[in-house]
Amino acid sequence: MLELTHDEWLSRAKELDLSGFHHIDGADEPGGGATYAAVSPRDGQVLAQVADGGAAEVDAAVAAARRAFDAGPWPRLAPADRGRALLRLADLLEERRDRLALTVSLEMGKPITDAYDIELRAAVNTFRFYGQLADKLTDESPHTAPDALALVTREPTGVVGAVVPWNFPLTIASWKVAPALAAGCTVVLKPSENSPLSALQLGRLATEAGLPPGVLNVVTGDGPTAGRAIGLHPDVDVLAFTGSTAVGRHFLRYAADSNLKRVWLELGGKSPNIILPDAPDLEKAAATAAWGIFFNQGEMCTAPSRLLVHTSVAERVTEAIVRRAGELRVGDPLDPATEMGALVGEAHLGRVLDHIDTGTSEGARLRAGGTRTLTGTGGSFLRPTVFDEVNPGMRLAREEIFGPVLSVLTFDDLDEAVALANATEYGLAAGLWTSDLSTAHQVSRALKAGTVWVNCYEEGDLTVPFGGMKQSGNGRDKSAHAIGKYTELKTTWIQL
Incomplete structure (x- = not known):
């Protein structure tokens, strides 16, 4: 820096x-x-x-x-x-x-x-x-x-x-x-x-x-x-x-x-982030979930906006994320100490606030944030927002919000978790937290997403391709595979 x-x-x-x-x-x-x-x-x-x-x-x-x-x-x-x-x-x-x-x-x-x-x-x-x-x-x-x-x-x-x-x-x-x-x-x-x-x-x-x-x-x-x-x-x-x-x-x-x-x-994306009770470090999983949804003001198509957490650890994980939301420093983007800046503009902020109002009216429980802040600056700032008691039919769980708004859903077994994760028109990215190697491989294969992160989120470099499945698109950015989007293959047959 x-x-x-x-x-x-x-x-x-x-x-x-x-x-x-x-x-x-x-x-x-x-x-x-x-x-x-x-x-x-x-x-x-x-x-x-x-x-x-x-x-x-x-x-x-x-x-x-x-x-x-x-x-x-x-x-x-x-x-x-x-x-x-x-x-x-x-x-x-x-x-x-x-x-x-x-x-x-x-x-x-x-x-x-x-x-x-x-x-x-x-x-x-x-x-x-x-x-x-x-x-x-x-x-x-x-x-x-x-x-x-x-x-x-x-x-x-x-x-x-x-x-x-x-x-x-x-x-x-x-x-x-x-x-x-x-x-x-x-x-x-x-x-x-x-x-x-x-x-x-x-x-x-x-x-x-x-x-x-x-x-x-x-x-x-x-x-x-x-x-x-x-x-x-x-x-x-x-x-x-x-x-x-x-x-x-x-x-x-x-x-x-x-x-x-x-x-x-x-x-677009509505990426699931699955936390199993055997996650190698629940505190790290919660901290990463919070970072993932609040980084870049939540304005990311890969943002892990649907947290799918096992019922046995749901409250522990949610409390940690709510605590982090309260600690996060929202402020002037030009301050090096700022952790979350402004949303891109008033129109977009209004759309995000509309989603928050709908979430409340549909019966989700607001655990943190939900309102704008720093109103005296003239900027478009929003407090980091967390909902739990979200069900799969709510707009919070279905529509891409593109803001710092987390929806927490719970599950009781692995099959339910995979079904919830795939119950979306999108297929850009997903996260999974587990200590079991077989579970990591099996669930990664079952998730309909272009990228699956295991025991991490938003990791990678230019050697790996990036792109989506289903209504998250086609083709891949990054890596040598991206060259294929901009080239044609020509066959020349020479009779000797």
């Missing part, structure tokens, strides 16, 4: 000059002149006026990406040269890490410690991983008849449209952009309208790192306008989206209504 005090971060925030222009074809572009205000959820103040892009700006960005792919050097470079460019970009992200972390903290409310130590570390590591991987991908030459030679080559797909959310604006953008660029594709990136400023800096740094014009373009604007234009664009070959399941359905329709572009979706 960069050792700066609260006052020092505040001073840097006052000096921060944030440009809201699009970044198209290697240059900043104001677009058609329409703008919107980027508002910080920490205090409700305007950070910058941001270009409000639409079809014209998307057309310009896609045209630049198409030229860069069809006639430019990027897809024709030796993979090692593309890798070196991505490594230069990673170095620049590391060099500007404090400025980028400050931007992320200001635009989406993430504590500055998390923005610097976690968000920026992930972005830097992602570009380094794919920069190092770029020249290590191999094609195939299957054994076939002695009078023929078969080749299976991996070729870049073309122009990628990447539409990413606000909760991890640089991490998730990096998960899309880095493997696409490593594969030789060009990219049009549209960040969330709630977190455009860090993505615009990423685009400028890519140009500074030497990526040719048009290889990485960033267009800002809202989903129904700019996002829709990318989804429907006939010159976008691949669409990579992270966001809600409802919006994911729109992108599938856009693909069907345009050029049948390939669509990769990482969508």
Whole structure:
């Protein structure tokens, strides 16, 4: 962590000059002149006026990406040269890490410690991983008849449209952009309208790192306008989206209504976290459950928002989480001591509060939080919230809240736990706490989730893939497997 005090971060925030222009074809572009205000959820103040892009700006960005792919050097470079460019970009992200972390903290409310130590570390590591991987991908030459030679080559797909959310604006953008660029594709990136400023800096740094014009373009604007234009664009070959399941359905329709572009979706979650009575350390399990739901203000698609705990230890575990909720320091995101910052904005805070009100009216018991706090700051702050006596039919147990709201459900045997865990339309992630090796393997196989953490939560690195099952989406980010989303396999058969 960069050792700066609260006052020092505040001073840097006052000096921060944030440009809201699009970044198209290697240059900043104001677009058609329409703008919107980027508002910080920490205090409700305007950070910058941001270009409000639409079809014209998307057309310009896609045209630049198409030229860069069809006639430019990027897809024709030796993979090692593309890798070196991505490594230069990673170095620049590391060099500007404090400025980028400050931007992320200001635009989406993430504590500055998390923005610097976690968000920026992930972005830097992602570009380094794919920069190092770029020249290590191999094609195939299957054994076939002695009078023929078969080749299976991996070729870049073309122009990628990447539409990413606000909760991890640089991490998730990096998960899309880095493997696409490593594969030789060009990219049009549209960040969330709630977190455009860090993505615009990423685009400028890519140009500074030497990526040719048009290889990485960033267009800002809202989903129904700019996002829709990318989804429907006939010159976008691949669409990579992270966001809600409802919006994911729109992108599938856009693909069907345009050029049948390939669509990769990482969508919502309602992740179960199962604590069995033989958990190796119940206190650690409870502490991790609390951390998992309150980290990043609960604004995570993998957040373990459904705690499934055996009846025999339920009260002990719940009390520990309630105690931690009361101790958690909610405060100014720019204070390094803050553990939970602001939710992304007033509209989102209102939706989370509506879920809390519904939970109470449906009969769940509110054990902690449930109300906003720090109301005098102008920011969108909520107390960490815990419900127990939740049953599977309640909205609390069924719908993704995307906030620091935990629902505690109980079970009496392992079969019931697995049934409860899988009783959801989502399948992104799950947790399991047990000392029994056979139980760990059997339950992990039975859980319908793209990732299962055993005796931990949110662990892993770039070597392992990430993505969902069921209505949590398809395809995988991270790892070498992500390259497959941005390449086509071509068979060449040579008769000798």
